[in-house]
Amino acid sequence: MKFNTILKKNSWLSLIAIIITYTIFSGSVYGIELDEATRTVTLEESGKTITLTPEQAKRGKRLFNNSCAQCHNGGITKTNPNIGLESESLSGATPARDNINGLIEYMKDPTSYDGATSIAELHPSIKSAEIFPKMRNLTDEDLFAIAGHILIQPKIGAEKWGGGKIYY
Template structure:
């Protein structure tokens, strides 16, 4: 008899919990994630024009970055060359400059050394080397823009931690 009461008690408890949760859902306002301030979402498109990323752009850019770039650039560092990272100062010092969306997209299509002299598509993932780097397969120009936007957005959120390497992770 006590086993039956325990089963019935459990059923009543489960129904009561479900009722409380349903009531809570119906009578409380939905809480959305806080909007990311526009200042953080504004990134340079080129040397003269800025664009404002949507929260969806940032989210998709992060996912694409994680899938295609984070193996070597986790947290904006460059594990194969710690002297060059994805921090804004490093990107601005490259030639051609890579501190804007179009500059980064150009690099992801045709990567060159930091001074811009030598093509490095055989050692750096790009659309030119999808046979060697399959993570780049299927990425569209829009995907590259989202990745670039994410790269330019992250240092605004993480500060010096973005590109700082393993001391921050």
């Protein structure tokens, strides 16, 4: 009888410990705990910056995971591993895509890396939303948040973001 009482008490203590541990570690680090410096990204090619709110960062992560991560998980590009979403690749594109406005324009009407050819029929975009249903309901605010997420990632994951097969 005494053993059952001890077991019941310990079960409750174990359950409480599990709940507390889950509560502490299940909170999203991303979007909640990112400091201002991490959330500050380049807005336009001129170099002007903007600081995303924690909510924008969190929303960008969620939208990216729902709409983009199938092909760009970890910042890679599955169809062309030579061009990823890391800063170097984004800045080397024409026009540059290493800023919020450049990424938004790309998500609206994507072009080849050299900017010479539309690839809207191949890459999900607002322009080709009838082909890519996940793009249909994305607003400019959503695109802003996704672009912000992409630009924040090199600050968090460093070389891992866009690192390709080495990491993913």
